Amino acid sequence: MIDISYVITVYNKAPYMEPMLNGLERQSGDFSREYIFVDDGSTDNSVEMIRERTKGWDNVRIITRENGGISVATNTGGFAASGEFIKIVDADDVLTSYASRRMLEMMREHKLDHLSAKWVLSDDVEAEALKQEDESGSVHIINDPLREFIKRGMAGSTSTMVRTSMFKEMGGADPEVFVQDVSIPLRVAGRGRMGSTDLLAVIGPRDVDGRMMGAHPTMVYTMSANMYHFLRDNPDVPTQLQRLAFKRCAGRAWKWAKREQKKSMFSKDFYLYLMAQLPIWYKTANWIKETLHTWDNEEIRHPPKRG
Template identity: 60%
Template sequence: MIDISYVITVYNKADHIAPMLNALERQEGDFSREFIFVDDGSTDHSLDIIRERTKDWPNVRILEQENAGVSVATNTGGFAAKGEFIKIVDADDAMTPYASRRLLDMMRAHNLDQIAAEWKLSPDIETDSKNALETDASLDILENPLSEFFKVGMGGSTSTMIRTRAFKDVGGCDERVFVQDFSLPLRLSKKHRMACTDLLVVFGPENADGRILDAQATVIHDLSATMYYFLMDNPDISADLQRLAFKRCAGRAWKWAKRKQGKSIFSRAFYLYLLSRLPIWQQTSHLIGETMYIWKDETVRQSGSKKV
């Protein structure tokens, strides 16, 4: 079996892709690897750059699809993976040279299904990733990953490594949601073994056109949409976590409505926020769905499948 399958999703990243490819070539370690590039309907020269740069690499597959969003693209690559572990890589990020080796060692030593590490923004990801110094790192195995997600959240892509069997077991990312960073750890958190580490494994660009991190409405919408769909699919989640999810989603909606839309305390958003404070709810997916109206007139990126 291949040890690591790198799944690299690409959409119009021609101006940022070189440092990512350089960092892939610098990955240290005596492990077998494959590279799965998923071009999500790029209209620039991203695909040409990848083909030229990787023509002499072993075990490269380049998959092409019509533009459907990063969740769908991640699933395309993830379900094609043959490795024991999946290393998701965003096309505009650059990993530190030791990243794969150290994460692989942690995954195996502690029998993990997913690990999340540290990342930083940088004005020069090529230089910073290349010169990053390997350090000691702590490891925190999550006793209750599901509760952790609802209380403080989880996210990340290039900073994570996932057991391929676990990825496929949960059905990959939720393709109803554009952003893949949230739905995958949430799905894994229900019954899989997860951990986090303070090891620095990736640098992301401070400025990158089309970066999801900069699409604030999409990110906040998708975090709530992720919880909405998850609770719809998993009505057996405990009532305390159901209530916490409703409280967090209603709070996000009210904060956005107040700060970005000028809504008052007489608005529907504030009413839902007040409802979320009541300790009476047993099932809350339908209530979270009610909060999603606030994003109706905002610019929210859509996945290949319908959104809320």
């Protein structure tokens, strides 16, 4: 079996790909590896760059598909993976030279299904990655990952590694949302063993077209949409966690409505926030679904509908 399958999703990232490819080539260690590039309908010369740059590399596959969003592209690569572990890589990020080897060691030593590492932003990702030499990172085991996810949230892409069998068993990322960063850790949290490490594994560009972080409406919406889909599909989640999830999602919606949309306490958003405080709910998926309407008039990126 191959040790690590790199799944690299690409959509019009030609300006950023040379440092990413350099980072892949620099990965130290004698583990076996395969590279699965998923071109998500790029209209620039991304695919040509990959073909030219990876000449001479072993075990390279390039999958081209109609544009469907990051989650769908990640699933295309993840379901094709034959390695023991999947290392997701965004096409604009750069791995530190020791990242894969050290994360592989941690995954095996602690029998993890998902590991999240540290990442930072930089104005010069290549130079910053080349400076990194401290590969001593420690591992923190997350004892109750679903509760931890609901209380504090988890997200990550290039900074994570996931066991391939777990990825396939849980159905990969949530295909109903555009971004995969949140749904993968949530789905693993419901059934797997998770950890985090202070190992610096990824350098990301500070300014990049299409990056969705923090207060971007797509990311805020996605956090609640993922939770709605998860509880809809897993209705036996303990009641206490269902209530906590409703509180978190209703609070997120009301905060957005008040700050970004200038809504008042007479709005539906505030009503749902109040309802979430009541300790009477047993199943909360449909309540969380109602909170999603806060973003009805925002520009949210969704996977393209087919057929």
